[in-house]
Amino acid sequence: MAKRVGIEVSIAVAEAAKLAKVDLVAAYPITPQTHIVEHLAELVADGELDAEFVPVESEHSAMSVCVGASATGARTFTSTASQGLVLMHEVLFIASSMRLPVVMAVANRALSAPINIWGDHSDAMAVRDSGWIQIFVTNGQEAIDNVLCAFRIGEDRRVLLPVMVHLDGFALTHMIEPIIFPEQNEVDSFIPPFNPPLPLNPEKPVTMGALGPPSIYTEVKKAEDVALIESKKVILEVWREFGKTFGRHYAPVEKYHSDGAKAILLAMGSYSETAMVTIDKMRREGKSVGFINLRLWRPFPFEELREAVKDAEVLIVLDRAVSFGGPGGPVFSEVRSALYPLEKKPKVVGFIGGLGGRDINMAGFEEMITRGIESAKSGRKEEYEIFGVRE
């Protein structure tokens, strides 16, 4: 029987890695990820988790160790945030292009300067094109469930790609939530042992990361792009099986009263739950509004998104990151681009908000939705608006 316990989400994420029986953890502590790594170090030191814990000197080294370990066929986990994620940026691309299914929990946090330890998605968006599968969660239970799914997805021989599970720093990592933990035997049968086809093995030598000259690099990148696109089939399959086994269901695009709604708000991460409560209130007042939670960020779920918004008049997109000098927040510009080929599509309105830990409460979301609908009608001049900024 699964247990339901009140636990800090960071500790629960570490416990999920333990349930997945990771062989190696290499990580460097950084707020707000620290408790995840501290707890894993404790589990290894106390002999509760039979794994190597490598206390590296930087995040660049953390990901490098993960790459090396995963290449030998070890189940590998790490976690970071913000500056740590951008410091390991170089190695992220190596993990994905060498097809190594490292799993990483990212405790999303703003980027410096100025130093800001609080939550937003600028770290995640900076690694958007790193070739990793990227999943956003809205609460602690989803974080645990998706860390477990991440091993199963990434290590599948049809995928062999690293996976990031994005959970908002503080808003999720430091919350105490009731979490349902599956039993060890249930996890064991859900995640089969990692058995990569071409691990580093002196008996059967392989070379990874050799030179790829102009004559082959394009073909390698095409193969990598196809692998990430096609991973969606396996992601759906794993989420379906997870739902069947554990009773909690996940989808790339999750609809909340959005079918038939004239205006839809789209967001990612922990703010989605506040947005949903706002939608409840506005619907009680007779407004035709709905919500979409974008869970799967890479590979981008084009079909699911198009289907979910096809009948809406307005789609309001919240970004928690700035694409400086660009076409709006990264989510907004991708969503708009995804809808561009459609004959009939909603007007897309972009807001950037919730930066560096600034809350958006129910009143804030209500204002955003109302203003978004008005902007779509009147046709505002700016491509996007930074929500709540003091002028």
Add this chain to the structure above:
Amino acid sequence: MTKKTIEKKKAPEELTWKDVELGCYLTEPGSATRFRTGDWKTRRPVWDKSKCNPKCALCYTYCPEGCVAKEPDGYFEADLYYCKGCGICAAECPRKAITMVEE
């Protein structure tokens, strides 16, 4: 020092994206011997046998690619499949027996 015959594989430019090994791994050691690694040279070395005396093998010794080998007649020659045209052999030859010729 004597020339070896190696089976030469199809060049990378003949592979499609579906032929690429997982993660572009190399699945056998020393596989570069089967690839045309000399395709970017702009000049190639040409030996003047009349000046090559006493076949000192400095060209063989200095070649960073190991692509200079002894022919059956005892003189040296570069395997242009691998030769990158660096010109080190020509620079090192004490008899100036090697000339770098435009490709």
